[in-house]
Amino acid sequence: MSPYDLLPRFKAQYxxxxxxxxxxxxxxxxxxxxxxxxxxxxRDAIGRVRGVLYVNVRRLTQMNNAAFHTFSRIIxxxxxxxxxxxxxxxxxxxxxxxxxxxxxxxxxxxxxxxEEYDTEFYPGQGFLEEGGFVPILRTQTKMTWxxxxxxxxxxxxxxxxxMADVCCGIGDFAVLAQKEFQPSRIVAxxxxxxxxxxxxxxxxxxxxxxxxxxxxxxxxxxLDQAQFDLVTCRHSLQIFNxxxxxxxxxxxxxxxGGRVYITNEKNSHCLGExxxxxxxxx
Ligand SMILES: C[S@@+](CC[C@H](N)C(=O)[O-])C[C@H]1O[C@@H](n2cnc3c(N)ncnc32)[C@H](O)[C@@H]1O
Numbered sequence: 001m002s003p004y005d006l007l008p009r010f011k012a013q014y015x016x017x018x019x020x021x022x023x024x025x026x027x028x029x030x031x032x033x034x035x036x037x038x039x040x041x042x043r044d045a046i047g048r049v050r051g052v053l054y055v056n057v058r059r060l061t062q063m064n065n066a067a068f069h070t071f072s073r074i075i076x077x078x079x080x081x082x083x084x085x086x087x088x089x090x091x092x093x094x095x096x097x098x099x100x101x102x103x104x105x106x107x108x109x110x111x112x113x114x115e116e117y118d119t120e121f122y123p124g125q126g127f128l129e130e131g132g133f134v135p136i137l138r139t140q141t142k143m144t145w146x147x148x149x150x151x152x153x154x155x156x157x158x159x160x161x162x163m164a165d166v167c168c169g170i171g172d173f174a175v176l177a178q179k180e181f182q183p184s185r186i187v188a189x190x191x192x193x194x195x196x197x198x199x200x201x202x203x204x205x206x207x208x209x210x211x212x213x214x215x216x217x218x219x220x221x222x223l224d225q226a227q228f229d230l231v232t233c234r235h236s237l238q239i240f241n242x243x244x245x246x247x248x249x250x251x252x253x254x255x256x257g258g259r260v261y262i263t264n265e266k267n268s269h270c271l272g273e274x275x276x277x278x279x280x281x282x
Contacts, residue, residue, distance in 0.1 A: 010060075012038035014045045019052060021045045024059035027067045035070060042071065046078045046085070053085060057102060058092040058117065058220050072105055079109040089114045094191075094217050118191065118217055134170055134198065140235060141172040144263065148173075149180055152230075156259045160184050161229040164253060166218050166246070167191075167236035171199025174211045182210075183230075187223065189216040219245040225252045232261045238279040 010025035021042050029035050045053060055075070063071075075087055089105065091098035093116055105112045157163075159182040165174045168188035178186055188211055190196055196213045203211055216222060218233070219240070231254045237243040250260045264282045 012041050014041050019049045020054040022056035027063040055089045057098045079111045087112045091116050093118050137169045156230050157181050163230040164228045166233040170195050186211045189214045221249050223253045226255050229258045234263045237282040238265045243278050243282045
């Protein structure tokens with residue numbers, strides 16, 4: 001057993017303002033006793049709230065059956081003891097098993113609803129998913145890269161660094177960065193499966209190595225903190241209602257002393273309203 005195995009690898013929190021119990025990380029207890037404090041927190045939350053209790057499992061990467069049944073039992077029992085109480089379990093498509101597994105609870109108790117929060121995420125998502133965006137993104141990158149290739153080395157881009165490109169789209173920027181600067185590792189994350197599939201095809205066809213394309217949500221990444229020398233996020237902040245959440249995440253995954261590089265657009269016609277306010281903000 002490594003010392004890492006002894007560290008608590010999950011976190012449970014209760015946010016009274018939002019009436020939200022959240023549990024995240026890897027919940028694989030060897031004995032149910034290890035769940036004691038989080039069970040107490042959930043029970044306490046159930047005892048305090050009226051109306052709806054939100055259960056946020058958006059960053060719950062793993063949970064073994066023993067833990068799943070323990071938490072489910074508490075929620076089901078609470079529904080029976082308190083018919084006035086409703087539970088809304090918030091899952092994410094990024095951790096796909098949560099929607100399937102917690103989804104079954106709504107069939108057992110009508111007062112339990114399960115919502116996958118990132119379906120229909122932002123306007124224009126359909127357009128991206130259908131691949132209509134490829135020529136637009138490609139032209140844009142062609143126009144900006146000639147500037148970026150001289151700007152980026154001033155901000156830490158150099159061979160051997162570890163970098164992340166968040167909202168990477170079809171991956172053109174990651175490919176150019178890999179060819180020109182040879183970082184040792186690039187994690188390129190996006191929430192469009194079709195863009196990532198396209199990016200992976202390009203990587204295979206052109207025999208490019210060292211880019212890890214990852215399906216994820218930029219506002220709640222499953223990446224550990226402080227691990228990248230350079231974190232880039234290009235032409236994307238403008239599409240978010242709450243760009244500050246993305247900024248927080250970009251900083252979180254960046255090493256102390258590393259750089260966060262952002263480019264943005266003044267308008268976003270194809271992704272449209274209501275992001276106009278956030279475009280002004282960013
Ligand atoms: C305008 S495109 C920019 C793509 C790329 N950075 C470029 O410069 O070509 C915005 C990208 O953000 C992605 N995106 C939108 N919401 C996201 C989220 N919550 N998490 C990760 N990616 C997201 C979209 O799928 C899309 O690929």
